[in-house]
Amino acid sequence: VRDWGEAFVALNVAVKPVLDSVVNQQLSELAARNGDEYLSLLMAEFQLDAQRSQDWTAALLRYAVKHDPAMADVVGGWLEAWQPRADAAVVGLAALFGAATHPIEPAQVVDAASAARQGVIHAAGL
Numbered sequence: 001v002r003d004w005g006e007a008f009v010a011l012n013v014a015v016k017p018v019l020d021s022v023v024n025q026q027l028s029e030l031a032a033r034n035g036d037e038y039l040s041l042l043m044a045e046f047q048l049d050a051q052r053s054q055d056w057t058a059a060l061l062r063y064a065v066k067h068d069p070a071m072a073d074v075v076g077g078w079l080e081a082w083q084p085r086a087d088a089a090v091v092g093l094a095a096l097f098g099a100a101t102h103p104i105e106p107a108q109v110v111d112a113a114s115a116a117r118q119g120v121i122h123a124a125g126l
Helices: 004-033 037-067 071-097 106-123
Strands: none
Touching (some): 004 037, 004 071, 071 106
């Protein structure tokens, strides 16, 4: 990607929220279920940073769309291109959660990741 705007949307809206959900939130839950309190707390702490990233991402997108409403369609096009790639990564990672001694259903991991991205999209007013 050579376009800063597309790279920003691809990373901060399509990819990062779903992977943050998997790695930080769902892995924290999986670790807690399987007796690894340290990893659970560490991942939960990382999620605080992820939330700050999501907050400023949404604020920047709200600002951009406010000043140029056509940006909403541009961002939508970029999301159409990048969401399937991020979703495929989540599906691949989610399968690992089902293999733990005290598992999390892969579908639950996928749903949580999708909800995380939708939260950013909604907060951005898109």
